[in-house]
Amino acid sequence: MSRNAISRLGDNPSDDICPVCKSNRYLNPSLQFLINPECYHKMCSTCVDRIFTSGPASCPVPRCGKTLRKRGFHKAFFADLKIEREVDVRKRVGAVFNRRQDEFETLLDWNNYLEEVEGLVFDIVEGDAKTRAQAEEKLKAYKEANSGEIEMNTRLGLEEGELEKRREKAEREAARQRRLAALKEEEEEKADLLKNRKEVLDRLATEDGDANAIAMQAQKVILKKSSARRNLADTQMETNKSAMDSGLTIRGLKKKEAPVVEKPYDPFGGVDLTPSRYVLQESYDSEWLGNAKRDMRHMAGGYSLQEYYARTMFEAFSGLGVFIEDEVADRGQPAPPAVGTTPAVGAIASGEEPQSKPKPQYKMESDDVF
Amino acid sequence: MKFNIGDLPVLFPYPRIYPEQYAYMCDLKKTLDAGGHCVLEMPSGTGKTVSLLSLIVAYQQYYPEHRKLIYCSRTMSEIEKALAELKALMKYREEQLGYKEDFRGLGLTSRKNLCLHPSVKREKSGAVVDARCRSLTAGFVKEKKARGEDVPVCIYHDNLDLLEPHNLIPNGVWTLDGIMRYGEEHKQCPYFTSRRMMSFCNVIIYSYHYLLDPKIAERVSKELSKDCIVVFDEAHNIDNVCIEALSTDITEDSLRKATRGAQNLERKIAEMKDSDADKLKTEYAKLVEGLRDADEAREEDAFMSNPALPDDLLKEAVPGNIRRAEHFVAFLKRFVEYLKTRMKVRQVISETPPSFLAHLKEYTFIEKKPLRFCAERLTSLVRTLELTNIEDYQPLQEVATFATLVATYEKGFLLILEPYESDTAEVPNPVLHFTCLDAAIAIKPVFDRFSSVIITSGTISPLEMYPKMLGFTTVVQESYSMTLARRSFLPMIVTRGSDQVAISSGFQVRNEPSVVRNYGNLLTEFSKLTPDGMVVFFPSYLYMESIISMWQGMGILDEVWKYKLILVETPDAQETSVALETYRTACCNGRGAILLCVARGKVSEGIDFDHQYGRTVLCIGVPFQYTESRILKARLEFLRETYRIRENDFLSFDAMRHAAQCLGRVLRGKDDYGIMVLADRRFLKKRNQLPKWINQALLDSEVNLSTDMAVGSAKKFLKGMAQPFKPRDQEGISTWSIRDLENFKEKQEEESIRQLREAQTAGAGVVDQHMEGVRNGNEETVTRGDEYGFDDDELEASMMELDGH
Numbered sequence A: 001m002s003r004n005a006i007s008r009l010g011d012n013p014s015d016d017i018c019p020v021c022k023s024n025r026y027l028n029p030s031l032q033f034l035i036n037p038e039c040y041h042k043m044c045s046t047c048v049d050r051i052f053t054s055g056p057a058s059c060p061v062p063r064c065g066k067t068l069r070k071r072g073f074h075k076a077f078f079a080d081l082k083i084e085r086e087v088d089v090r091k092r093v094g095a096v097f098n099r100r101q102d103e104f105e106t107l108l109d110w111n112n113y114l115e116e117v118e119g120l121v122f123d124i125v126e127g128d129a130k131t132r133a134q135a136e137e138k139l140k141a142y143k144e145a146n147s148g149e150i151e152m153n154t155r156l157g158l159e160e161g162e163l164e165k166r167r168e169k170a171e172r173e174a175a176r177q178r179r180l181a182a183l184k185e186e187e188e189e190k191a192d193l194l195k196n197r198k199e200v201l202d203r204l205a206t207e208d209g210d211a212n213a214i215a216m217q218a219q220k221v222i223l224k225k226s227s228a229r230r231n232l233a234d235t236q237m238e239t240n241k242s243a244m245d246s247g248l249t250i251r252g253l254k255k256k257e258a259p260v261v262e263k264p265y266d267p268f269g270g271v272d273l274t275p276s277r278y279v280l281q282e283s284y285d286s287e288w289l290g291n292a293k294r295d296m297r298h299m300a301g302g303y304s305l306q307e308y309y310a311r312t313m314f315e316a317f318s319g320l321g322v323f324i325e326d327e328v329a330d331r332g333q334p335a336p337p338a339v340g341t342t343p344a345v346g347a348i349a350s351g352e353e354p355q356s357k358p359k360p361q362y363k364m365e366s367d368d369v370f
Numbered sequence B: 001m002k003f004n005i006g007d008l009p010v011l012f013p014y015p016r017i018y019p020e021q022y023a024y025m026c027d028l029k030k031t032l033d034a035g036g037h038c039v040l041e042m043p044s045g046t047g048k049t050v051s052l053l054s055l056i057v058a059y060q061q062y063y064p065e066h067r068k069l070i071y072c073s074r075t076m077s078e079i080e081k082a083l084a085e086l087k088a089l090m091k092y093r094e095e096q097l098g099y100k101e102d103f104r105g106l107g108l109t110s111r112k113n114l115c116l117h118p119s120v121k122r123e124k125s126g127a128v129v130d131a132r133c134r135s136l137t138a139g140f141v142k143e144k145k146a147r148g149e150d151v152p153v154c155i156y157h158d159n160l161d162l163l164e165p166h167n168l169i170p171n172g173v174w175t176l177d178g179i180m181r182y183g184e185e186h187k188q189c190p191y192f193t194s195r196r197m198m199s200f201c202n203v204i205i206y207s208y209h210y211l212l213d214p215k216i217a218e219r220v221s222k223e224l225s226k227d228c229i230v231v232f233d234e235a236h237n238i239d240n241v242c243i244e245a246l247s248t249d250i251t252e253d254s255l256r257k258a259t260r261g262a263q264n265l266e267r268k269i270a271e272m273k274d275s276d277a278d279k280l281k282t283e284y285a286k287l288v289e290g291l292r293d294a295d296e297a298r299e300e301d302a303f304m305s306n307p308a309l310p311d312d313l314l315k316e317a318v319p320g321n322i323r324r325a326e327h328f329v330a331f332l333k334r335f336v337e338y339l340k341t342r343m344k345v346r347q348v349i350s351e352t353p354p355s356f357l358a359h360l361k362e363y364t365f366i367e368k369k370p371l372r373f374c375a376e377r378l379t380s381l382v383r384t385l386e387l388t389n390i391e392d393y394q395p396l397q398e399v400a401t402f403a404t405l406v407a408t409y410e411k412g413f414l415l416i417l418e419p420y421e422s423d424t425a426e427v428p429n430p431v432l433h434f435t436c437l438d439a440a441i442a443i444k445p446v447f448d449r450f451s452s453v454i455i456t457s458g459t460i461s462p463l464e465m466y467p468k469m470l471g472f473t474t475v476v477q478e479s480y481s482m483t484l485a486r487r488s489f490l491p492m493i494v495t496r497g498s499d500q501v502a503i504s505s506g507f508q509v510r511n512e513p514s515v516v517r518n519y520g521n522l523l524t525e526f527s528k529l530t531p532d533g534m535v536v537f538f539p540s541y542l543y544m545e546s547i548i549s550m551w552q553g554m555g556i557l558d559e560v561w562k563y564k565l566i567l568v569e570t571p572d573a574q575e576t577s578v579a580l581e582t583y584r585t586a587c588c589n590g591r592g593a594i595l596l597c598v599a600r601g602k603v604s605e606g607i608d609f610d611h612q613y614g615r616t617v618l619c620i621g622v623p624f625q626y627t628e629s630r631i632l633k634a635r636l637e638f639l640r641e642t643y644r645i646r647e648n649d650f651l652s653f654d655a656m657r658h659a660a661q662c663l664g665r666v667l668r669g670k671d672d673y674g675i676m677v678l679a680d681r682r683f684l685k686k687r688n689q690l691p692k693w694i695n696q697a698l699l700d701s702e703v704n705l706s707t708d709m710a711v712g713s714a715k716k717f718l719k720g721m722a723q724p725f726k727p728r729d730q731e732g733i734s735t736w737s738i739r740d741l742e743n744f745k746e747k748q749e750e751e752s753i754r755q756l757r758e759a760q761t762a763g764a765g766v767v768d769q770h771m772e773g774v775r776n777g778n779e780e781t782v783t784r785g786d787e788y789g790f791d792d793d794e795l796e797a798s799m800m801e802l803d804g805h
Ligand code: SF4
Pocket: B111, B114, B115, B116, B117, B120, B121, B132, B133, B134, B136, B137, B154, B155, B156, B157, B189, B190, B191, B192
């Protein structure tokens, strides 16, 4: 074990010595290293206090000279500062390139996008000054061009994270409850057992039945109780589980559509009856209808001009979508499988022979009103 | 002998059969006919393997489907034994049938056992043999050779390519030894011969891992068809094997090596970019298409194996951000650095995979999806780079495997970070355990894929525990009792010393001098009366050490020494095998010896003490697991929450299956005899958890003995055993000739006819009677369960003691 500690030391001695003031961890166990994401040079917290308390100063590491502020210093998460820097870059890039997979048509597009972003990160992290500048430029341009979408995706991401957190919390809570329940159950069982035993002893002392019989009976009582309790617990478990399940699906819920409300019965099976080749007008100018419109005697019986228009127009257009030659040719071929009832209904409604099996698109074109 | 079960003619290679063997075969056939799974407990030493093989081979040869048999065992010696049995069986069949059947049976074990290469086979570690073999046999090595470059290859492997691929070895049954000899003669590699012939075999016998470890199973077992018959023999520990197959441990050291591996990869990529950029480009193009396509080019064993990915994932293309080699290596480095940082924490942390992933994402921007592809991607990269010193990348591969697993499974796993080795340690030595809690995960593909899975062992009680833990349903669940012409083994439970002080290995009392002395007396007494060998099991090494040193102080060992040699098992395998050797010699030359060992050690599993090698087995204390282990605790909690198995039930079950294993060690056949002593007060209440065949032989008068009473019983028993016992005495009772079998079947038929007739005449009456029987049966179980219920509190109290210490 100690060997381990030593080898760790030997691995990377700079881990424990401040490069600025050269104090090391053995003399000062509370030594703490800080970095500034401006240049990622590491130094101990004492040095930071000493150099930067009185305002911005340049980095004490030789040949660096960047101007740093105390505010910018923080503890590094990674021991490898290169990785620390890379992750910081990723954070920056990730905040801008935050597209989501469902925004892409195909998986390949998504993957290509991912690779491109990765390449950009790489340019910033590993590239020389020129490529880095180019990449930064790209980043900025993209940011300006897509600010709206970026914002939306950020919000979506946050929401998702929130949901996730809530779900986790609920789960933990459920687990805690179950644990408590199990504990309680055990306690109860134990208490029961004790009570029963006492009862048996009492009975043995007062009654004078067969001792074995009494003991036997008592045992049976206990067993029944415990099995009953277990059954109860099982059912509770079931209900718990279903509750837990519903908690679990929160994440999926977002994408799932609300259950479809049952629609009123449609006798035409979804065939759209509004004419598509013409638009039915309110009224048409027609010489010989003029009289009928005005004549009380015609209208009194409930004669509706609209009805008349509709039928006339339908009759005029009804043959237009039908090509006899095509249908005859079709008939010779095996019927298309599983056309379903919809076209059949359509066919009947349009007064065609049902066995002609109109193709689905035909049905759309038959502008039948009845 | 030859007989029929239903319409199936069975050839059994012995002139006599045990009644339980017949029953076992009937149930096996029932399972196979129904096409379901079963759990069967067959007493040890009653010829389980041979019954299994003869039935299944008969089944295979008789019905037109010719279902293949996959027989899984634990150790190499068990595999070899089964192969020998199979060979004898096939020889017998040939003699009886008068012709040779078209049949091939092969065994498979690791390269280390099967390698013939003069220098590779001399390596000590299996991993090194694997790695060196791979570097000699990888596809690109062959390509290079074909191009005329001078690269080392393995001639044994290359010779295989000259043979017909479906006929690398003639028909017949090949024992491991046999195939080694054949390989040596024909200069062909036995390991690859076996591997490649897998799909042209009628019977395959190999280790559990080839089926359960998803990392291996994917490679070795994927071509096996659905109607194979899968047998897990000695399966009482199968849940632990499943769990180990999916668990990994990561240490600081392995992370350091992983970093080095990643740096090497980086360098290699740069080199390849300069010299042979096309290769990287082709790989890249393949990855754009999807992993499976890249997979087509995969050789039989290119790199280390990967954990199984769900099928839909495999068909998907590699995520874009790890498609390029350099991106992927950076990705790995980031992940490794993250793990290193996590390891610096100085308190115990346990978290679920989702919360681990959330944290990981927050700090490193690593998403779940590329993480899942990690292992496959690394394999592909290593292949592209044509790396030969593969063992250098093992730690990196481990990390990648871990990444894939953690991103693939949300439930049933837990990450536990333990910064210190023990509670008292000062110097941190952190280990990140990624532990699987659910045994059902690893075995699920097996149950899903194969229609008949048979789980069997000598001690697999309580039977219903296994379907529960492993998540499957059975068509047959059966435990057989042992038919004996005389009482050939004597199980006893000793609860007190001669001075009436209760004995127990429970935590509070285990170090009390009175208890230790009583155990010592027990040992002394039995060492006096036992002829030849005697085996003693302790719950743990720690306890064994402390009790031995106390015995030394009390002068007990000196006393024992007068009667027997004393040998001790140690965690070191080498030392233990020397001890075993000495023990056997001592047993054979008449003086006899005592072997002190541990109930969960190597000796308790897989080493037989038949005949003079073991006349008494003494189980000191209940072999509970060390309950303070965090991993065990997590598993207990998982079992309770998911399968409704209570902690105590599981701990007690686990302890008893190990105890039963220990007891079973001394009785390896019907002509064998031995004494089994369970020495702990607490065994009294756990009696019902023993396998049926042991429990049945345990008389009520022998469950609560003191040392002197036990000694009396043992003496009487041994006197009985010393009487001459002719094989003829067994006939018709514990062994059947073909006549006896016929008689039995006749009687059975008569019985069923009678019942049918009665049912017809008396109608309702019979039903009533039947119901009565059922009710009676219930009554029995109720009362039996009661004893258990009554003691629950004590049980709990004793269980929570730190037994493993
Ligand atoms: S191919 Fe066979 S013989 Fe050759 S090194 Fe590998 S295991 Fe050994």
